[in-house]
Amino acid sequence: METRKAIVRGAAAVFEDVGYGPASLQMVAETAEVTRGALYFHFKTKELLALAVIEDQHARTKESAADVFSRSLGPIETICALCSCFASLLQNDPVVRAGIRLTLESSTFGQRIRSPYTDWMQTMEQLTLEGQASGVISSKVDAGAFGRYLVASFTGVQMVSNVLTAREDLTERVEELTAFVRLTLSPSAQHGFQTLDELTPHV
Amino acid sequence: METRKAIVRGAAAVFEDVGYGPASLQMVAETAEVTRGALYFHFKTKELLALAVIEDQHARTKESAADVFSRSLGPIETICALCSCFASLLQNDPVVRAGIRLTLESSTFGQRIRSPYTDWMQTMEQLTLEGQASGVISSKVDAGAFGRYLVASFTGVQMVSNVLTAREDLTERVEELTAFVRLTLSPSAQHGFQTLDELTPHV
Numbered sequence: 508m509e510t511r512k513a514i515v516r517g518a519a520a521v522f523e524d525v526g527y528g529p530a531s532l533q534m535v536a537e538t539a540e541v542t543r544g545a546l547y548f549h550f551k552t553k554e555l556l557a558l559a560v561i562e563d564q565h566a567r568t569k570e571s572a573a574d575v576f577s578r579s580l581g582p583i584e585t586i587c588a589l590c591s592c593f594a595s596l597l598q599n600d601p602v603v604r605a606g607i608r609l610t611l612e613s614s615t616f617g618q619r620i621r622s623p624y625t626d627w628m629q630t631m632e633q634l635t636l637e638g639q640a641s642g643v644i645s646s647k648v649d650a651g652a653f654g655r656y657l658v659a660s661f662t663g664v665q666m667v668s669n670v671l672t673a674r675e676d677l678t679e680r681v682e683e684l685t686a687f688v689r690l691t692l693s694p695s696a697q698h699g700f701q702t703l704d705e706l707t708p709h710v
Numbered sequence: 711m712e713t714r715k716a717i718v719r720g721a722a723a724v725f726e727d728v729g730y731g732p733a734s735l736q737m738v739a740e741t742a743e744v745t746r747g748a749l750y751f752h753f754k755t756k757e758l759l760a761l762a763v764i765e766d767q768h769a770r771t772k773e774s775a776a777d778v779f780s781r782s783l784g785p786i787e788t789i790c791a792l793c794s795c796f797a798s799l800l801q802n803d804p805v806v807r808a809g810i811r812l813t814l815e816s817s818t819f820g821q822r823i824r825s826p827y828t829d830w831m832q833t834m835e836q837l838t839l840e841g842q843a844s845g846v847i848s849s850k851v852d853a854g855a856f857g858r859y860l861v862a863s864f865t866g867v868q869m870v871s872n873v874l875t876a877r878e879d880l881t882e883r884v885e886e887l888t889a890f891v892r893l894t895l896s897p898s899a900q901h902g903f904q905t906l907d908e909l910t911p912h913v
Contacts, residue, residue: 526815528731611873612729621874652886656867659883663866664859670814671824680862683855691893 518556519605564606582638587685594681628654645694722808767809785841790888797884831857848897
């Protein structure tokens, strides 16, 4: 079990560094400091290694998200806390960074891995619907569209932060993202004209 | 000149298909249907080929953007039209798709290409400032933050659309993005409470 963990960590380091294409089982064995035999006992192919890294990343992300949900913060704060939590994982966890890179590259190894995106889109849509039911999120927001947009936006924010600063500015960039999220979801934001109309009869 | 163009188009097809790592000059020569000698006359290394594709993509994008600017649409409409125009380029132009993939992968070939992001961030910031000066964009929006966020969001929207649907749904996803852009920038959106306050004395 410890050997398997060391292999997955080694594979994550290699995939994060060079991507799927140029990575080899030899590089993973060297990085994980295991023999080719031990590596082969656990993983027969590079593809299985990549899938194990993606699965491990998804498990770690879900675990951190469970911590956020256990804080019962309310829908908007939960959405923003999930974004900050993922940013922190990306900065601190090489398996998460490798898993996200591999998911994006998955079509190049004959897989098209959709669930890490679609699962989070559904979670964000669900939180938006809950906020609308309790009146803290504007009913004018299309919850499905917002879930899709937020997950795609976050993906772009972390990737561009990686290209521009090797993710050193990711905390600030995600703070900017959550500020726009609050602006978009706030009921006061889009009810500007409504409030005006509602007031008019009383004038 | 025609040979060089054919080589850049062939290189774009190869880079779009397999990414930078596994691409070879041999694959580019075969795809472009030129001899190794002709290829070598124009490009000595894979890195120079990748840089030529990125440069060509940036030129094509700027040219399409110039068309949008020539329509004098006003700041919010210009921002939204630029997003639609880039979406259409991504769906129709393999050189643009390859250039964007290479820019994201550029750190893996010892380059860190920032200007395609930072140039567009500045353009979006500038348009936001213009809209604020003329009163059509809320003065509450941080123009720099909005420029950074929009370019990163668009990057994520097109990448996730690629992973989930090979960019078949990109038009709809970019329409959702521009709807959120309008919501964020609209002066009525964030002046809801202000309008209320301003009205109170007259009640």
